[in-house]
Amino acid sequence: MKQLDIDLVRKDFPILGRRVHEKPLIYLDNAATSQKPTAVIDALRDYYTQSNANIHRGVHLLSEEATAAYENVREISRDFLGASESREIVFVRGTTEAINLVAQAYARPRLQAGDEILISHMEHHSNIVPWQILCQQTGALLRVAPITDEGELDIAGFEQLLGPKTKFVSLVHVSNALGTINPVKSLVAKAKAQGVPVLLDGAQAAPHIAIDVQDIDCDFYTLSGHKVYGPTGIGVLYGRESLLEEMEPYQGGGEMILSVSFEKTTYNKIPHKFEAGTPNIAGTVGLGAALQYVNLMGIDSIAAHEHELLTYATEQVQQVPGIKIIGTAREKAGVLSFVLDGVHPHDVGTILDQEGIAVRTGHHCAQPVMDRFGIPATTRASFAVYNTRAEIDRLMAALDRVRDIFS
Amino acid sequence: MSDLRELYQEVILDHTKRPRNFGPLEEATGRANGANPLCGDVIAVYLEVVGDTVKNIRFAGAGCAISTASASLMTETLKGKTIEEAQVIFDCFHDTVTSSPDTEVDLAGLGKLAVLAGVREFPMRVKCASLAWHTMRAALDGENDTVTTE
Numbered sequence: 001m002k003q004l005d006i007d008l009v010r011k012d013f014p015i016l017g018r019r020v021h022e023k024p025l026i027y028l029d030n031a032a033t034s035q036k037p038t039a040v041i042d043a044l045r046d047y048y049t050q051s052n053a054n055i056h057r058g059v060h061l062l063s064e065e066a067t068a069a070y071e072n073v074r075e076i077s078r079d080f081l082g083a084s085e086s087r088e089i090v091f092v093r094g095t096t097e098a099i100n101l102v103a104q105a106y107a108r109p110r111l112q113a114g115d116e117i118l119i120s121h122m123e124h125h126s127n128i129v130p131w132q133i134l135c136q137q138t139g140a141l142l143r144v145a146p147i148t149d150e151g152e153l154d155i156a157g158f159e160q161l162l163g164p165k166t167k168f169v170s171l172v173h174v175s176n177a178l179g180t181i182n183p184v185k186s187l188v189a190k191a192k193a194q195g196v197p198v199l200l201d202g203a204q205a206a207p208h209i210a211i212d213v214q215d216i217d218c219d220f221y222t223l224s225g226h227k228v229y230g231p232t233g234i235g236v237l238y239g240r241e242s243l244l245e246e247m248e249p250y251q252g253g254g255e256m257i258l259s260v261s262f263e264k265t266t267y268n269k270i271p272h273k274f275e276a277g278t279p280n281i282a283g284t285v286g287l288g289a290a291l292q293y294v295n296l297m298g299i300d301s302i303a304a305h306e307h308e309l310l311t312y313a314t315e316q317v318q319q320v321p322g323i324k325i326i327g328t329a330r331e332k333a334g335v336l337s338f339v340l341d342g343v344h345p346h347d348v349g350t351i352l353d354q355e356g357i358a359v360r361t362g363h364h365c366a367q368p369v370m371d372r373f374g375i376p377a378t379t380r381a382s383f384a385v386y387n388t389r390a391e392i393d394r395l396m397a398a399l400d401r402v403r404d405i406f407s
Numbered sequence: 408m409s410d411l412r413e414l415y416q417e418v419i420l421d422h423t424k425r426p427r428n429f430g431p432l433e434e435a436t437g438r439a440n441g442a443n444p445l446c447g448d449v450i451a452v453y454l455e456v457v458g459d460t461v462k463n464i465r466f467a468g469a470g471c472a473i474s475t476a477s478a479s480l481m482t483e484t485l486k487g488k489t490i491e492e493a494q495v496i497f498d499c500f501h502d503t504v505t506s507s508p509d510t511e512v513d514l515a516g517l518g519k520l521a522v523l524a525g526v527r528e529f530p531m532r533v534k535c536a537s538l539a540w541h542t543m544r545a546a547l548d549g550e551n552d553t554v555t556t557e
């Protein structure tokens with residue numbers, strides 16, 4: 001594993017040169033969305049200045065180039081996720097759309113009243129609400145596996161809920177609110193032992209840990225391009241080929257059909273069956289550049305750097321009087337959520353912003369997590385490859401200032 | 408930095424730490440709930456209106472420093488005012504916090520509430536300052552739905 005030169009890495013991200021309230025920007029809101037390297041920005045520009053055309057339809061050169069670029073990213077994504085076939089890669093807007101797709105096109109026709117869908121207490125709203133909608137549509141019931149005070153999944157609780165009525169399991173791989181890395185391989189094995197298909201929400205995992213869907217043996221896996229250094233509006237759904245084949249289309253329109261007449265329409269093959277309409281071609285090209293950028297640095301090198309930052313930041317934050325870290329799982333990715341006695345996270349966020357430090361404050365689209373810990377909100381610092389120890393030192397100084405103002 | 412001190416003035420911090428008129432009001436003739444879905448702040452405002460006068464007003468809930476202080480200062484300001492006066496103060500307050508930072512405002516007319524004018528410099532925080540006020544108005548109007556800042 002190679003050691004990254006973070007000063008060099010930072011040069012790849014033009015936005016890091018900007019100032020915020022006359023201070024150098026310190027961007028610690030990476031779990032919301034990451035910044036974009038020049039490689040991605042250039043890929044978008046090159047696509048629009050050189051190859052822009054609609055795909056899979058024209059006979060002209062630009063269409064051919066655009067189609068090749070688009071399909072090439074399918075191959076890059078397949079490799080990134082460790083899938084065996086590129087037709088198992090469906091392009092979507094992001095994790096949210098991927099989960100909705102699976103809920104509607106896979107689960108909905110297979111569920112009956114009284115069947116159960118099992119999720120956990122640490123899910124992002126996007127892995128709760130699509131299932132609630134599905135429950136309303138089918139009469140199925142949502143079951144929620146508990147989490148511990150440390151923010152780890154309660155495995156025994158999960159096993160208890162995984163029963164004969166469970167027809168689908170959908171779990172987050174890495175929690176955005178707590179940073180917890182779930183032991184997905186063994187969780188999937190437990191579900192598989194009962195013949196239950198599993199979706200993993202990899203929105204927060206993709207930027208931070210190596211993923212191998214074949215090794216994990218999950219049936220569906222999702223990622224959002226914008227959290228892994230790519231553009232917004234593009235993401236990936238991996239689906240096991242046999243399941244994708246069985247599924248109904250998600251949306252109807254162009255691209256997802258082979259032939260259309262008023263009497264009979266034949267759907268296209270997978271994955272195109274799930275990609276109705278003109279897709280986000282430029283975004284897909286940008287996603288390809290982002291994944292290649294990650295590959296170039298090495299996901300293990302990125303993970304090692306972020307882990308070091310997390311360890312350092314955790315040590316430092318623990319020394320601040322009145323601070324409590326929310327989410328202290330043994331296995332964690334680069335997320336540090338905390339509450340400060342007597343100061344609402346919103347006020348923390350405003351004061352840090354004045355110091356040029358961008359953090360997220362609020363419920364992080366995971367209100368049940370907040371309820372579980374009996375708090376309305378947290379302040380969350382989340383790390384990416386370009387963050388440094390010096391930035392964490394400045395975060396600590398800014399937290400001193402918060403305490404000073406509220407003392 | 409001066410902006411921050413302006414936002415978190417002593418008066419505001421004092422009202423945050425020791426909110427006035429805090430807790431439910433048994434004799435309430437009107438109440439409303441307010442929520443800021445963005446940050447999870449929730450508030451309830453209780454009014455006791457006798458004739459056309461706000462005889463008593465209290466609030467409960469949990470929020471950030473700005474929303475708590477704004478609610479606390481609001482209750483102090485409106486207690487004893489007529490409904491018409493409360494309406495005028497609401498408008499004046501609302502115009503101030505939503506105005507652009509470089510326009511002149513009549514701080515004198517706001518009295519104690521002038522300390523909240525600093526939120527103008529912080530567009531993301533204006534909703535925090537105005538939540539209690541919208542909720543108070545809903546309570547006056549006898550609306551039952553939860554008011555949200557969205």
Ligand SMILES: Cc1ncc(COP(=O)(O)O)c(C=O)c1O
Pocket residue numbers: 031032093094095096097124126127172174175176201203204224365
């Ligand atoms: C764990 C997790 N799941 C799902 C999502 C939703 O991703 P997106 O908004 O890109 O669809 C997010 C991002 O906020 C997330 O952190």
